[in-house]
Amino acid sequence: MTEPTRLSKRLIELVGCSRREAELFIEGGWVTVDGEVIDEPQFKVDTQSVVLDPEAKADAPEPVTILLHQPAKIDAESALQLITPGTLSDEHRFGKRPLKGHFLRLSPISTLQANASGLMVFSQDWKILRKLTDDRSKIEQEYVVEISGEMAPHGLNRLTHGLTYKGKDLPPVKASWQNENRLRFAMKNPQPGIIALLCEAVGLKVVSIRRIRIGGVSMGKLTEGQWRYLSSKEKF
Numbered sequence: 001m002t003e004p005t006r007l008s009k010r011l012i013e014l015v016g017c018s019r020r021e022a023e024l025f026i027e028g029g030w031v032t033v034d035g036e037v038i039d040e041p042q043f044k045v046d047t048q049s050v051v052l053d054p055e056a057k058a059d060a061p062e063p064v065t066i067l068l069h070q071p072a073k074i075d076a077e078s079a080l081q082l083i084t085p086g087t088l089s090d091e092h093r094f095g096k097r098p099l100k101g102h103f104l105r106l107s108p109i110s111t112l113q114a115n116a117s118g119l120m121v122f123s124q125d126w127k128i129l130r131k132l133t134d135d136r137s138k139i140e141q142e143y144v145v146e147i148s149g150e151m152a153p154h155g156l157n158r159l160t161h162g163l164t165y166k167g168k169d170l171p172p173v174k175a176s177w178q179n180e181n182r183l184r185f186a187m188k189n190p191q192p193g194i195i196a197l198l199c200e201a202v203g204l205k206v207v208s209i210r211r212i213r214i215g216g217v218s219m220g221k222l223t224e225g226q227w228r229y230l231s232s233k234e235k236f
Helices: 007-015 019-027 076-080 126-134 155-161 194-201
Strands: 031-033 050-052 065-070 107-109 117-123 140-149 163-165 168-170 174-179 182-188 204-214 227-229
Touching: 007 019, 007 031, 007 050, 076 107, 076 117, 107 126, 117 126, 140 194, 155 163, 155 174, 155 194, 163 194, 168 194, 182 194, 194 204
Parallel strands: 117 204
Antiparallel strands: 031 050, 065 117, 065 227, 107 117, 140 182, 140 204, 163 168, 174 182
């Protein structure tokens, strides 16, 4: 019987590549063991069939950005635990293959309002991190807010032009009715608790808040607790 050996070493023996190339092939998801993609160079193999994809490229994997429909009342650290291969949205199980490396070194960006659910961004890409951090005051966010109560006269107009409530100046926002129980708010860099204050100022009480868009990126049809990859065509 042969002793189990590292997958990277077996690949070197099979194709004559360098150790670094073997690691890049494996980490890029180009290598299968008995038909299953394995992206860990240290994975041990013995008599299994190891195959390198003919289209394989020895390039470092591109950093990924993940969009999660985060449930309400959990923090970013807890939300990160929800991101696994099994919670990838069924609608988005095409194109990019989930690799173990995609779930490492993910940084949360653009924190949700208190008790809100909806679009949360986790990224490995420093360019995305910098964009959403440095330009946060310029990037519009959109929320769907379920409310109860009766809006004060000219409430939408007051929200649009800005108002004062309990001695606090509230910023003007884009507000519109989605239906009789839901409002849409669009605003830049909303401060914690501002949506609840805006609603209270016009006689409404917040039942729930859900973020559906950041800049040019919408959450889409993700169900709560599921995620998808940010596509190369989407820009914040």
